[in-house]
Amino acid sequence: MTTFAIExxxxxxxxxxxxxxxGIDLAVPRGSIYAMLGPNGAGKTTTINMLTTLIVPTAGSASVAGYDVVRAANQVRTRIGVTFQDIVVDQDLTGREVLDIHGRLYRQPTAVRQRRISELVELVQLTDAIDRRVRTYSGGMKRRLELARGLMTDPEILFLDEPTQGLDPQNRVGIWNYIRDLNQTRDLTLLLTTHYMDEAEALAARVGIVDKGRLVVEDAPATLVSNLGADVIRVRGQGERDQFVAHLKSVPFVIRVDLDTLGEFVLVYVDSGSRRLAEIVASAGANHFQIDDVTVARPSLGDVFLHHTGNALRD
Ligand SMILES: Nc1ncnc2c1ncn2[C@@H]1O[C@H](COP(=O)(O)OP(=O)(O)OP(=O)(O)O)[C@@H](O)[C@H]1O
Known part of the structure; x- marks a missing residue:
């Protein structure tokens, strides 16, 4: 057994x-949660589709649960679960029928299917709705059914493509709790894609930031953020901005300087915002940059994304 569930x-x-x-390299340890974070079109779904054997890579190689995704696709398929971005099921079916058909596809005996369904329905709290048509479900209920479907075959590894896309905040947190639970109680490895930074931060031990088909940086979310600096001072103003930025780059305590995507804010990463603020404000004045607005905050994964790609993370 390899230590990595996905390579x-x-x-x-x-x-x-x-x-x-x-050209993406990945090594996801067994029993961990990994989030691929990136904007629409970054290549996240395509990566998942290769790892789950739905499409064949043009080049490179990957193994999932120790099996090659091309040469041993069937071995991979029996060890994984996948939930898709869009609800792929026939909405005229009941929730129970959806799960049952999925089990049949994998040739599960009737008794096994029935046992799994009653266990999973309880897990995702759909007991009251399971015999209703999926058409009548709310968005959150459909996602929960998708999760249950992905778990029908008791996978070692679950792939979740944008698991909370389109859900309201309360439902999103609910799905996060299921995902965390699955990881902790069943030692399930989870690879999820998202373009929500809070989702990646809340769930994943490691986050890979994907942009234009490449993994630009990967680490624990807290490490990605702290590598930028302890605090970010965001400055908006008018005048000699380039001169101000050039000066900031020569200041020893300034760790990094970025511009936001609209070029509206100068983002100054420092070791301590409260301690350095007065000096930054003074150096703006000295460099003929009149400040209209200044704030101090902790950097976010959004700042990490901006720093590494030069773009804001947006839909
Ligand atoms: N079957 C296909 N044929 C042609 N181009 C494709 C195909 N599938 C994906 N693409 C293109 O590949 C790029 C990556 O798409 P992909 O769906 O993997 O991105 P993503 O990061 O998952 O985005 P999203 O968040 O919107 O799902 C996009 O430019 C997309 O248009």
Missing amino acids: AHGLVKRYGDLTAVA
Whole structure:
């Protein structure tokens, strides 16, 4: 048994001239939660589709649960669960029928299917709704049913493509709790994609930031953030901005300087915002930059994304 549930080396997917995934390396330890964070079109779904054997890589290799995703695709399939971004089930079916059909696809005997369904329905709290048509479910209930479907075959590894897309905050937190529970109580490895920074931060031991088909940086969320600096001073104003920025870059306690995507704010990463604020304000004045607005905050994963890609993380 390898220590990694998911491994990828130089994974590439091209569609004609378009490179959807441009060489991704991954090593996700067994029993951990890994989040791929990136904007729409970054290549997250394509990566998941390769890892779950739905599409064949153009180049590179990957193994899931110790099996090669191309040469041993069937072995991989019996060890994973997948939940998709969109509800893929026929909405005229009842929740129970959806789960039952999924079990049949995997040739589970009737008794096993029935046992799994009653266990999972309780787990995702759909007991009262399980015999209703999926069409009548709320968005949160459909997601929970998707989770249950992904778990029908008792997978070692669960892939979740944007598990809380389109849900309200309360439902999102509910799904997060299920995901955490699954990870802790069943030692399930989870790989999820998201473009919500709070989701990656709340759930994942490690976050890989994906942009334009590449993994630009990967680490524990707290490490990614603290590498930027303890605090970020955001400054908006008018005048000699370039001169101000050039000066900041020469100040010893300034760890990094970025501009936000609109070029509106100068982001000054420092060791201590409260201690350095007065000096930053003074140096703006000395460099002919008149401050309109200044705030001090802890950096976020959004700042990490901006720093590494030059873009804001947006839908
Ligand atoms: N079957 C396909 N044929 C052609 N291009 C594709 C195909 N699938 C994906 N792409 C392109 O590959 C790129 C990556 O898409 P992908 O869906 O993997 O991104 P993503 O990060 O999952 O985005 P989202 O958050 O919107 O799901 C996009 O430019 C997309 O248009």
